Amino acid sequence: MAVINHDTREVSFKLVYCGTPMGGKTTNLSYIHSRIGADQRGDLVALATANDRTLFFDFLPVHTMVINGYKTKFLLYTVPGQVCYNATRQMVLRGADGVVFVADSQLDRMGENLTAWQGMQRNLEDNGTPFASLPAILQFNKRDLANPAPVSYMEYLLNAGPRRLPVFEAAATTGHNVFATLNALAQEVLQRFHHGNPRAATAPQPASA
Amino acid sequence: MDSLTTHSGCVLHLGASLTQQFRQILVRFCHDSEVRYAALLEESGTVCADAGDPALRDAGETAALAAGAFAALQAVAQRLGDGTFEGLFHEGKKRQFCLTPVTPQFMLLSVFEPPVRFAVVKVCAARAITHLQEQIETMPVSSRAMTPAGPGVAAGDFSFEAAALFRQV
Numbered sequence: 001m002a003v004i005n006h007d008t009r010e011v012s013f014k015l016v017y018c019g020t021p022m023g024g025k026t027t028n029l030s031y032i033h034s035r036i037g038a039d040q041r042g043d044l045v046a047l048a049t050a051n052d053r054t055l056f057f058d059f060l061p062v063h064t065m066v067i068n069g070y071k072t073k074f075l076l077y078t079v080p081g082q083v084c085y086n087a088t089r090q091m092v093l094r095g096a097d098g099v100v101f102v103a104d105s106q107l108d109r110m111g112e113n114l115t116a117w118q119g120m121q122r123n124l125e126d127n128g129t130p131f132a133s134l135p136a137i138l139q140f141n142k143r144d145l146a147n148p149a150p151v152s153y154m155e156y157l158l159n160a161g162p163r164r165l166p167v168f169e170a171a172a173t174t175g176h177n178v179f180a181t182l183n184a185l186a187q188e189v190l191q192r193f194h195h196g197n198p199r200a201a202t203a204p205q206p207a208s209a
Numbered sequence: 210m211d212s213l214t215t216h217s218g219c220v221l222h223l224g225a226s227l228t229q230q231f232r233q234i235l236v237r238f239c240h241d242s243e244v245r246y247a248a249l250l251e252e253s254g255t256v257c258a259d260a261g262d263p264a265l266r267d268a269g270e271t272a273a274l275a276a277g278a279f280a281a282l283q284a285v286a287q288r289l290g291d292g293t294f295e296g297l298f299h300e301g302k303k304r305q306f307c308l309t310p311v312t313p314q315f316m317l318l319s320v321f322e323p324p325v326r327f328a329v330v331k332v333c334a335a336r337a338i339t340h341l342q343e344q345i346e347t348m349p350v351s352s353r354a355m356t357p358a359g360p361g362v363a364a365g366d367f368s369f370e371a372a373a374l375f376r377q378v
Binding site: 032041045059062066073075187 | 222223224225229232252253255257258269270280281284370371373376377378
C-alpha cells in the first residue's frame with residue numbers, strides 16, 4: 001500500500017521480490033545496494049540462516065525524486081524462497097504495491113518455478129490482493145549459465161495467461177537487467193498511482209540496463 | 210487535504226494536520242513516560258509519525274524489521290491459539306523497546322532505557338494509543354473507504370519523471 005505523507009512530503013511504495021528458491025532474489029537486492037549511489041539508499045538488512053538462505057526477508061530502502069516535490073521511497077523486500085516458509089512469504093507480501101517474480105532459467109528448475117509462481121498468486125489472493133490488479137514484472141534470471149531454458153518455454157509456463165507481464169532476461173550476479181527490472185516495476189507502480197486506478201496502468205516496455 | 214485511506218493495494222493518505230496530530234500525541238507520550246523515541250508504524254513498515262531522539266531514526270530499516278517482527282509474533286500467537294495479541298517487549302541491558310497494537314493496521318514502537326520502567330511505559334502507551342485510535346476513527350468514513358487511491362490523489366495530482374528513476378553507478 002502506497003503511503004503519502006504530506007507533512008514530510010514523502011511517498012512510499014512497497015516492492016517485493018518473489019520467486020524460486022535460490023533463484024537470485026537476494027542477489028538482485030545485493031547488486032542494487034552495491035551499485036546505487038549511497039545518497040539514494042539505506043542499509044541492506046538481511047535476515048538469513050547461517051548458510052545465507054533467507055530466513056524472513058531482505059530489505060533495502062531506496063529513494064529518488066521521481067515524483068515532483070515529493071521524496072519517493074521504494075521499500076524493496078525479498079521473501080524466503082523455501083517451501084516451508086509459506087506463512088512468512090504471505091506476511092511479507094501483505095500491502096505490496098508491486099512484485100517482481102524472479103524465475104530460475106536452469107532447465108531442471110522449471111517445476112520449482114511453477115510451484116513458486118502459483119504459490120505467490122495464492123499468497124496474494126489470500127491477502128486480499130488480486131494478482132490480476134497488481135503491478136508485476138517477470139525476471140528470467142541466470143541467463144548467463146550454460147544451457148538455460150528457452151525464453152519461449154518459460155513464457156509458456158509462466159506468462160501464457162490473459163495478462164502478459166513484461167519480461168526481463170537477467171543475470172543478477174553480473175547485474176545484467178537488474179536495474180532495468182527495478183525501474184520497470186517502479187514505473188508501472190508510479191503509473192498506477194498517478195492514474196489512481198489499479199487497472200489503468202500501462203505496462204512499461206522492457207528496457208536495457 | 211487530510212484523509213486516511215487504508216486498504217491493501219491502495220493508498221494510505223496522511224494529511225499534514227493529521228500527521229501533526231499523531232506527532233503531538235507521540236511527543237506527549239515521550240514526555241509523560243520518558244521513552245526516548247516513539248513511532249507510529251504502518252504494517253507495511255512505514256513510519257507515519259515519530260517523536261523523540263532523532264538519532265534513533267533511520268531510512269526505514271528499523272520500521273520494516275519492527276513491523277515484520279510484530280506480524281511474525283502475532284501469527285505465532287494465533288497459531289498457538291491466542292487471538293488476543295498484546296504486543297511484544299524486549300528487555301535489553303542497554304535499551305528496551307515494546308511494540309503495541311494501535312489498530313489492526315498500525316502499531317506503536319516505544320524505545321526506552323533504564324531507569325524508565327516498562328510498567329510506566331505500558332500505562333502511558335495505553336493512553337497514547339487511545340488518542341491515536343481516536344484520531345484514526347474520527348476521520349470521515351468516506352475518507353477511510355476502500356478506494357484505489359485516496360481522496361485528493363487524482364490523475365495529475367502527482368506527476369512523475371521516469372527519467373529520474375534509478376541508475377547504477
